[in-house]
Structure formats: C-alpha cells, structure tokens
Amino acid sequence: METASPQRVALITGGSSGIGLALAHELAKRKFHLLLVSNQEAALRECKLDIEKKHGVSCLTYCIDLTIADAPQMVFKFCESNRLEAEILINNAGVLLFTEVVSANAEKLLSILQLHVTVPSKLSHLFGKPMVKRRSGHILNVSSISSVMPYPGISLYGPTKTYLRYFTRALRSEMKIYNVNVTCLIPGATATSLYDPNRVNLPLAMKLGIMKSPEFVARKAVSALFQRNAECIPGVLNKVIMVLIPLVPMWLIHLVHRKTDFLEKGKNTL
Ligand SMILES: NC(=O)c1ccc[n+]([C@@H]2O[C@H](COP(=O)([O-])OP(=O)(O)OC[C@H]3O[C@@H](n4cnc5c(N)ncnc54)[C@H](OP(=O)(O)O)[C@@H]3O)[C@@H](O)[C@H]2O)c1
Numbered sequence: 001m002e003t004a005s006p007q008r009v010a011l012i013t014g015g016s017s018g019i020g021l022a023l024a025h026e027l028a029k030r031k032f033h034l035l036l037v038s039n040q041e042a043a044l045r046e047c048k049l050d051i052e053k054k055h056g057v058s059c060l061t062y063c064i065d066l067t068i069a070d071a072p073q074m075v076f077k078f079c080e081s082n083r084l085e086a087e088i089l090i091n092n093a094g095v096l097l098f099t100e101v102v103s104a105n106a107e108k109l110l111s112i113l114q115l116h117v118t119v120p121s122k123l124s125h126l127f128g129k130p131m132v133k134r135r136s137g138h139i140l141n142v143s144s145i146s147s148v149m150p151y152p153g154i155s156l157y158g159p160t161k162t163y164l165r166y167f168t169r170a171l172r173s174e175m176k177i178y179n180v181n182v183t184c185l186i187p188g189a190t191a192t193s194l195y196d197p198n199r200v201n202l203p204l205a206m207k208l209g210i211m212k213s214p215e216f217v218a219r220k221a222v223s224a225l226f227q228r229n230a231e232c233i234p235g236v237l238n239k240v241i242m243v244l245i246p247l248v249p250m251w252l253i254h255l256v257h258r259k260t261d262f263l264e265k266g267k268n269t270l
Contacts, residue, residue, distance in 0.1 A: 008086075008087045009032070009033045009079075009085070009086060010032045010088035011084075011089050011090065012027075012092055013066060013120075014037075014092040015035075015038055015044075015090075015092070018193055018194060018214050019142065019218060019221075020038070021036075022214035022215045023092065023140075024047065024051060025051065025218070026215075026218040032087075032088065033058045033060075034057065034058070034059045034060065035060045035061070035084060035086070036048070036059060037093070038063065039064060040063070041063045044061040045061065047059070047061070048060075062078050067114045067119075071119065072118075075126075076123075076126040085134075086127045086131075087131075087137055088139075088225075089128075089137070089139045089140070090139075090140045091120035091139070091140070091142060091164075093119070094112075094116055095115060096154075098157070100153070101156065104156070109156060116160035116161060116164055117164070120164060120167070124167075127139075131175070132178040132180060135178055135180075136179055136180065138180070138225055138226075139168075139171070139180070140184075140221060141167070141184050142187070143162075143165040143168065143184050143186050144158075144187060144188075145186055145233070145242055146161050147161040147162040147164070147165040148162070148242060148246050165184055165186065165231075172230060183224055183225045183231070184231045185224070185231075186231055186233045186242065187212070187217045187233075187234055188212065188233070189205065189212070190211060190213070190214055190217050191205065191206050191212070192214055212234055220232055220234035220235075221234065
C-alpha cells in the first residue's frame with residue numbers, strides 16, 4: 001500500500017504576530033505551506049484564515065507555550081503525527097525584558113532564557129536531523145542588533161541574542177557540508193507588539209526611519225535565506241549601528257546609566 005508523502009511546511013515559532021507573521025506572509029506569497037506555532041489560540045486562528053484566503057496555501061497552527069518543559073519535543077511530535085516535514089525552520093518567538101536582573105520576575109527571567117536559548121537550540125537539534133538526512137533545508141534564527149549590546153536594563157535580552165547569533169554562526173558551518181542552510185536574522189528596532197505602545201510611538205518611529213516595518217524585515221530576511229547568506233541586517237542604519245556600537249566604551253554606558261533615569265534603576269528594596 002502506498003503511503004502519502006509528508007506535507008512540506010515552513011515552521012515559524014511566534015508566527016502569530018510581528019516579524020513572525022510577516023515572515024509567514026512572505027513565505028506564503030512564495031507558495032510555501034505553513035505551520036505557525038505560538039501561544040494564543042485566537043490569534044493563530046485569525047492568521048490561518050487570513051493567510052489561506054490571501055495566498056491559497058495551507059496554514060496549520062499549533063498552540064503551545066514554548067517555555068513549558070519539553071515544548072520543542074511536543075512541536076516535533078506534532079509534526080510527526082501530522083506527517084509534516086519542516087523544510088524551513090524559523091526560530092522567531094521571543095520576548096523583550098527591560099529591567100534590572102534583580103528586579104525581574106523569576107518566571108519571566110527563565111522564559112527569556114528558554115525562548116532565546118533553549119528552545120531554538122532544541123528545535124534546531126530535532127528538526128536539523130531530518131534536514132541532514134534529506135540533505136536539504138533552511139534554518140533562520142532571529143537574533144537582534146542588541147546582540148552587540150551587553151547593556152544594563154537589557155542584560156538578559158542582549159546576551160541571549162548574542163548566544164543565538166554565535167550559535168547560528170557555528171551551526172551554519174556544521175550544516176553546510178550537509179547542504180542545509182542556516183541564516184541569522186539581525187533586526188534593529190521593528191514596529192511590533194514587542195514594544196508597549198503607551199511608551200513607544202511606533203508610527204512616529206517608523207516615519208522617522210528609526211524603526212522598520214515587520215514586512216520590510218521579513219522581505220529582506222526571506223531573500224537572504226534563499227540566497228543562503230550567513231546574516232541579514234535589514235536597513236542601512238542598523239548595519240551602521242552594528243559596526244559602531246561595539247566601539248562605544250563601557251565607561252560611557254555606565255555614565256549614561258548612572259546619570260539618566262531612562263531605566264528605572266536602584267528602585268528595588270532588597
Ligand atoms: N521588534 C523588534 O524591534 C525586534 C528587534 C530585534 C529582534 N526582534 C526579535 O524578533 C522576534 C519576534 O518579535 P516581534 O518583534 O515580532 O514581537 P511580537 O510581535 O511580540 O512577536 C513575538 C512572538 O513570539 C511569540 N511568543 C512569545 N512568547 C511565547 C511563548 N512563551 N510561547 C510561544 N510563543 C511565544 C508571540 O506569540 P503570542 O503573541 O501568541 O504570545 C509572538 O508571536 C523576537 O525573537 C524578538 O526578540 C525584534
């Protein structure tokens with residue numbers, strides 16, 4: 001008896017909003033079927049309907065909190081039981097934590113480490129194996145320009161994105177000999193729900209060119225992925241920032257941190 005061949009999909013974590021959703025549309029335009037993974041059932045349902053209607057591809061969804069133990073294994077099992085083959089894996093789900101480490105909520109502190117370090121590493125391990133076996137596939141890891149910013153206030157966000165950048169670089173070399181492409185997306189400020197709209201004026205920031213739209217970032221990312229580029233930094237300003245920021249001396253960062261109230265610092269009562 002003949003068994004149907006598995007359905008090939010692009011798997012996107014955090015595919016229900018922001019950059020992940022824009023990547024989903026960009027890939028759907030290129031007729032890729034999708035599997036969106038995130039933790040909001042209603043948002044996933046809405047995205048599925050919209051994508052299927054707009055692009056005529058199939059968009060499957062899997063609702064899971066990726067910070068729970070074994071979440072990557074559960075995503076992998078979901079694909080196995082539904083006969084889905086990830087030809088593209090996009091590790092995009094992430095959160096922004098803007099606080100002093102000692103003031104951080106313990107659960108959030110752990111979740112940022114899981115989302116930016118553990119989950120992308122485990123998913124790359126699980127989905128990378130069949131890619132190696134097939135001698136084809138793409139992995140896109142979403143880092144950030146904060147990866148060159150070991151700064152107060154983003155002491156968890158920046159360094160976890162540094163891990164993701166260097167992990168991607170090393171994984172890329174390992175996978176190259178198996179014809180599997182691994183690319184790192186390094187966005188600068190992008191107008192998404194990562195920011196609190198009460199604190200950041202997103203439309204104004206986009207108008208001034210300080211922020212990019214998620215659609216712009218996704219267009220650049222997908223094109224870099226298929227060109228098999230090592231890294232993609234969307235926007236000229238962001239490319240300049242990536243070169244200049246590491247030159248800023250840490251004493252200056254300490255000074256700005258001490259003299260300004262940008263970060264609500266020194267307010268904990270430990
Ligand atoms: N926006 C920027 O300026 C910027 C710059 C550089 C890098 N990035 C990176 O880009 C990636 C996407 O962020 P974004 O800006 O597009 O923000 P976003 O719109 O908030 O998207 C984050 C996505 O991650 C998902 N997610 C968060 N926690 C999750 C969890 N525990 N389990 C499952 N899914 C979870 C969210 O799903 P729910 O909505 O369902 O929670 C959402 O789909 C992140 O890795 C971020 O660090 C963003």
